[in-house]
Amino acid sequence: MNAPGPIVPVLPEQRLADLRQVERKLLWLSAWTIHNANHIRPNRDGLKVGGHQASCASVISVMTALYFEVLRPQDRVAVKPHAGPVFHAVNLLFGRQTAAQMEGLRQMGGIQSYPSRTKDGPEVDFSTGSVGLGVALTSFAALMQDYVRLHGLGADLPQGRQVAIAGDAELDEGNIYEALLEGWKHDVRNVWWIIDYNRQSLDSVVPDRLFGRIEGLFRDMGWNVITLKYGRLLQAAFEREGGELLRRWIDDCPNSLYSALTFQGGAAWRQALLAELGRDAGVRAILDPLSDDELATLMTNLGGHDVDYLIEQFRLADAAGDQPTCFIAYTVKGMGLPFAGHKDNHSGLMTRDQMQVFRDAMHIRPGHEWDVAEGLDLSPEMFQRVIDAAPFAAKLTPAGRRLPAPLVHVPDYLPVAKLAGRRTSTQAGFGDILAEIGRGQGEHADLARRIVTTSPDVTVSTNLGPWVNRRGVFDRHTRNDVFRDAKLASAQRWGMAPGGQHIELGIAEQNLFLLLAAAGLQHSLNGARLLPIGTVYDPFVNRGLDALIYACYQDARFLLVSTPSGLTLAPEGGQHQSVNTPLIGMAADRLASFEPAYVDELAILLRYALVHMQEPDGSAAWLRLSTRQLQQPDRVLDPAAVIAGAHWIVPPGEGAPIALAYQGPVAPEAEAAFAELQAEVPDAGLLAITSPDRLHAGWTSAARTRRAGQPATAHIEAILAPLARNASLVTILDGHPAAHSWLGGVRGQRVVPLGVDRFGQSGDLPDLYREYGLDTDAILDACAQALLPVAAPSSSGRGPG
């Protein structure tokens, strides 16, 4: 047995005492914020407000150590969702949050349940809420930080670290491992993931064996892993006679028993320990002098609750360099609160009685709950000095944490070849336009510099290849293209270099959207306005959907190009033919979605997207494209109508009884049917829909304006105005027909919506269009049906057949 070695704190005694006051304050404020929202604020609807006092409590020391000693202003943090109140309490101490906002937790206008970039203001670096995504996002933020710096873009700031404070159950999310693999490929650095290892998830206690595996996984991916298991008190106990026995007992103690004993307290600890180790004199000498409370304090002195030890380890990792580092910080969920360790505490709230006891212990007088220095051993002035001493107290820039970034000029016209009369597809058109921009000539030079493309292993098949050949693949290290060096013929020239502008990803669509999220926030995070473009097969948008919505929720700005789409992937069959994506485009907020049929529309929409991505009230954009080659028309378009979502190819006569409306590459079938329809109904109209999403958004927005007493006409209202009131619409979409069926609601018109509402199958286009009712005959049948008088519902209540 070693002689007991002194365990020396790294912090001066006074600073350590001061930080313990900060911990105390954060524990109080987070618990009180949730208590106030649930038990004190009037409740109008009887719904439980909620909040996670236990999740907050377990991460208090970690956040104290980080925010008040370790983080620098240039560091960016994703805070685990359920620690939102701690995060806001931290900001209250820094004077960057108000008590009024915190009183409004989970109320409209108050702080959100989980940190939100758009709703909670500029202190939030990354929104969190859908577990796992915020953690993984930091890895892509690190990659993008390197990208921006290596391209000489952005503000002149010190290199930051991307930090995730993660819940341990977040590591069950598969997207974490996808991100780890991708991060390894890109040799990411300056990422820290600090795992609040309280061994509890929502439902239960996390299995013991899991983290042994997880540690190995991190190491295999090139990460440094630092396990912070025991705090200084336990470390000192282990140094004593009998200490090794005690350590082994704790190491072998199942998570569930440890949690139960923590909840039960000192007497239960003593009973359990003495039952197994009571015959050892050394152990007795450690345990016997301690009161029950002191014993409970010792046994819950885990690494994640020892602020001095945490700071020491963070500093050591900082000094070691930029290797990605995972800290596994052992904690007790609910530490310091009455339900500490109880497996059911995830959504547990302190009762009023428990809060009274807690309040007394914290020395908080009624009416002073939000006073920052209330109940502390420091005067307000002294406490302010403690806070001001934190490196993070300095502002990142005089303007704060959101950086300004100048706009990128988008020329009035994108370089498009003359295509009239030629056959090509929107996907080919997209690749060609991007490749032309990629020449970087003339007024497109700056635009070309700001575009960064990415794709999850479908770069070539989505037609990004020519752009990549011109602009190169990004890598922190220069890596030659072996095929090219060996003079082997290949259409793809893929040398990698720090100046490259394409980021090649493996086939993991969530990674695509997380990368787009990180890239699409660079204007704000690093002052570098990028124009990120990501390509993916349309059906596999679904594979990354949560991450896509997450990216939009943060208001990241990017362009998604999904191609090919729908039945036009004909031979590929049902797993590749997308059906629901037009509806996703309509339903996703902060994502303006379009589907052009011809390249002239595409050119207008692509330009618009590059502008819209930069507008303060703009958004991300989405182009659904196809590989179906269509003969390109020779015409002059009204860009405003194409952008607003629909334009007449053949305007209807005044009071016309029918119009045909198509979207995307079913245009030829619609045009052929229309030619026949016109023979019967000469004043019928043919409408090209480029965006049901924009049409619908415009319609609801006009209705809102009118409700507010202002006049407004939506684009779709103006478009449909020439038709007779009782005119019918036949709509055609290679996608779910519900994207159009709402059009009948605009003026109370009858709609016969054609589209795909069953899984697809292999075939060629004529067969598939016939099978799914999109061919010219089906369209004409629908027109005939649309022109029939509307049958009155039968007495059985069934509608017209």
Ligand SMILES: Cc1ncc(C[n+]2csc(CCOP(=O)(O)OP(=O)(O)O)c2C)c(N)n1
């Ligand atoms: C994608 C997703 N699935 C489910 C949830 C619901 N949920 C919220 S918290 C949680 C468990 C969190 O456990 P952990 O990450 O360990 O957090 P802590 O113990 O620190 O509260 C779950 C399943 C969620 N927020 N996101």
Ligand SMILES: [Mg+2]
């Ligand atoms: Mg947990």
